[in-house]
Amino acid sequence: MSEVVVTSACALTGRPDAAPERDFDDLTGLAAMLCDAQISLVTLVDGDRLLFKSHRGLDASETAKDGTFCAWVVAHETPLLVEDARLDPRFADGAVVAGAPYVRSYAGVPLVVEDEVVGTLCVMDPRPGHLTEAQLDQLWMLGRQASGQLVLRRQAALLTREAEVREQVEADLREAAESVARSERRIRVLFDHSPIGLAECLPDGTFVDVNTTLCRMLGYERHELLGTLSADLLADDEERARQEADLGTLDGRLSYFARRRYRQSDGGSLPVLVGVARVLGPGAYDGVEDRLIATVTDITDQVLAEQRLTAAHEELRRRQIFTDAVLDSIDVGIVACDERGRLTVFNRATQAWHGMGVDDAGAQDPDSFGTSFALFEDDGTTVLVPDRVPLLRALRDGTVDDVEIVISPADRPATRVECSGRSMVDEDGHLLGAVVAMNDITAARAQQAALLASETRSRAIFESDPAALVLFTLEGRVVQANSAVATVLGLSAQGVAAAETVDELLAPGDRDVVRGLVDLAHREPGHAVTAERELRTHDGRTVWCLLTVTDLPDPELGHCLLLQAEDVSLRREAERRLTHQALYDALTDLPNRTLLSERIRAAVSRGQRRGDGAVYALFCDLDGFKDVNDTYGHAAGDRVLVEVARRLSATVRTVDTVGRLGGDEFLVLCEEIGTDDEVSRLAGRLARAVSRPVRWDGHEVTVSMSVGIARADATTTPEQLVGRADAAMYRAKRLGKDRLVLDVPAGRSSSVA
Structure with missing residues (x-):
């Protein structure tokens, strides 16, 4: 088995490339055929592992390195022939000898790349044997071909990297050229539209360029001034002498200001304040000589002259510090050094990070930049050695890209910056220095950390929510679903993970x-649409869910929706029980006084709308019930009440209502029953049903029932109806109990035995 030792010289991607390739498969196949071996391999070393670049006759793709044949080949840089591994003490106890595939014979040759052994080509067989000299030569030839394939792949990787670097440099150059062009256009606009006279002159005062303001002040056309010596415009010889003297001083200074009198085109003279600045040309770099920039201000009026003089001085000051102003106006840190590493540029942002002025910074020794400027690796604790300082790296290597470091002075907060820069050379290739731009990424990194923490918290909250949560697109594609979806909707965790759409998570009838x-929520983005619905789950259950759908903005998807399904079955069941307890008698499960009142009011209202008044109330009170309680106890009385309730309910029509008012009082509500005789017959059936003996645990009691009947008319209120029935019941009691008394609206009463 062959191995590749990963070093900086042979690993361009940071680890061996063990992906299968046909070229290597062909080599192992040929090796197996030439050597009559069942197993042939090309392996690569990754730390303590052997990665199989090609393997024939063996299903594994890697194995541990220690104790293998191939480790011996790489370590000794020489071929290895083993005729019977069981007899060789070096390998007899090896994993592939003592266990599957039970190797007996082995032959391997080293693979060499750039004078370094980087692996082997080998054959193995579970049979003992040896290779002939011809077979070994052939194995050597195949090994050299494998080495050649590795060299070709390394060269291809190097060429790819060089092409990528070249493309990046070309892109940077294009960006720099565009930046320069934009700057030149801005300066041109400022020059042409300046409110004061501006001129660009050769060192002898010849006009090269003038702006509109200067032409207007002097009354000349632009073409009349171009190529003219500025001295020819002066009012007299004395003015020209002073200008000549002032121009002569420019050899030792960059600018001067002086009052002048210029001749105007109409023959008049104009008092002006002239400011002249010498702009240094690139010199040897492109052959352009120095130029003079002149500002011309009309000072006819003394007050106006003073104002214009101030503006001229300000313009001159801006020109003198133009470069520094540009550097100081940006939040990017800019540092530059000369060819010896001494700082030449240290802009405002950089000064703020370091708490150090330009003069102090320029005095620092390049060999101590790491400690002098408190520069640390991106771990924030390791001081940068000179070879790791981005500015010095750019000076040495020519370029540095996206290097992250930490600036952490003792008296200031740490600043994390990303550095990119390059060296500067002249047209002859002579090194001039280097420049590095540093972007403050402290807040960005903190924001990334906070965002990651927020996302982690949000995911934890999302996942731990007991309600089913599904985030999906407008097209219904599932983006995220929590584990509660499986519980609420009756799916397996695998089923939830496999669902691609919301419809797949829902039963067909609920979609x-x-x-x-979803349609309602999409009409009102940011608002939640809520409804309670009974859903059918995938495992056959029926659950009540509080469904909430919210349309949410999403930076990547544009819009997405959040479906929340909270199982409220227990709550609804509790509400149902509470409602039942509030409206039904706890002992008999009949409607109680509250529900009876509602039904009586509804029945009376319906009867009045119909105009037939066919609504009856039968007020029923048990006779002899007190004796049951006194004789057998209240438990026996409860048995009797439950049985009476059952008999009354079984005797009435399905449209009638039987309710318990309390104690041993019951009320039967009848609608559309027809006549007084018909309701009287129903009351008789109820009385007979109640009078049958009640038996339990060997006991037997008999009770009777007095019934008062009242019929509603067009003006009867529910309270009046119940009151008249109650009064009729008491008349039945007074007449001897176990009787029926009918009270009709006209005031007639009748007793029915």
């Missing part, structure tokens, strides 16, 4: 419900 909520 239209959710689509309707």
Whole structure:
């Protein structure tokens, strides 16, 4: 087995490339055929592992390195022939000898790349044997071909990297050229539209360029001034002498200001304040000589002259510090050094990070930049050695890109910056220095960390929510679903993970419900649409869910929706029980006084709308019930009440209502029953049903029932109806109990035995 030792010389990607390739598969196949071996391999070393670049006759793609044949070949840089590994003490206990594939014979040759052994080509067989000299030569030839393939791949990787670097440099150059062009256009606009006279002159005062303001002040056309000596415009010889003297002083200074009198085109003279500045040309770099920039200000009026003089001085000051102003106006740190590493540029942003002025910075020794400027590796603790300082790296290597360091002076907060820069050379290739731009990424990194923490918290909250949460696109594609979806909707975790659309998470009958909520939510982005619906789960259950759909903005998807399905089945069941307890008698499960009142009011209202008044209330009170309680106890009385309730309910029509008012009082509400005789017959059946003996645990009791009947008319209120029935019941009691008394609206009463 062959191995590749990963070093900076042979690993361009940071680890061996063990991906299968046909070229290597062909070599192992040929090796196996030539050597009559069942197994042939090309392996690469990755730390303590052997990665199989090609393997024939063996299913594994890697193995541990220690104790292998190939480790011996790489370590000794020489071929290895083993005729019977079981008899060789070096390998007898090896994993592939003592276990599958039970190797007995082995032959391997080293693979050499750039004078370094980087692997082997080998054959193995579970049979003992040896190779002939011809077979070994052939194995050597195949090994050299494998080495050649590795060399070709390394060269291809190097060429790819060089092409990438060249493309980046060309892109940077294009960007720099565009920046220069934009700057020149801005300066041209400022020159042409300046409110004061401006001129660009040769060192002898010849006009090269003038702006519109200067032409207007002097009354000349632009072409009349171009090529003219400025001295020819002066009012007299004395003015020209002073100008000549002032121009002569420019050899030792960059600018001067002086009052002059210029002749105007109409013959008049104009008092002006002239400011002249010498702009140094690139000199040897492109042959352009120095130029003079002149500002001309009309000072006819003394007050106006003073104002214009101030403006001229300000313009001159801006020109003198133009470069520094540009550097100081940006938040990017800019540092530059000469060819010996001494600082020449240290802009405002950089000064603020270091707490150090330009003079102090320029005095620092390049060999101590790391400590002098408190520069640290991106771990924030390791001081940068000179070879790691980005500015010095750019000076040495020509370029440095996206290097992250930390600036951490003792008296200031640490600043994390990303550095990119390059060396500067003249047209002859002589090194001039280097420049590095530093972007403050402290807040960005903190924001990234905070965002990551926020996302982690949000995911934890999303995942731990007991409600089913599904985030999906407008097209219904699932973006994220939490584990509660499986619990609420009756799916397996695998089913949730495999679902691509919201419809797949829902039962077919529930999909239209959710689509309707989605449509409503999409009409009002940011608002939640809520509804309670009964859903059918995938495992056959029926659950009540509080469904909430919210349309949310998403920076990547444009819009997405959040479906929240909270199982409220227990809450609804609790509400149902509470409602039942509030409206039904706890002992008999009949409607109680509250529900009876609602039904009586509704029945009376319906009867009055119909105009037939066919609504009856039967007020029923048990006779002899007190004796049951006194004789057998309240538990026995409860048994009797439950049985009476059952008999009353079984006797009435399905449209009638039987309710318990309390104690041993019951009320039967009848609608559309027809006549007084018909309701009286029903009351008789109820009385007979109640009078049958009640038996339990060997006991037997009999009770009777007095019934008062009242019929509603067009003006009867629910309270009046119940009151008249109650009064009729008491008349039945007074007449001897176990009787029926009918009270009709006209005031007639009748007793029915």
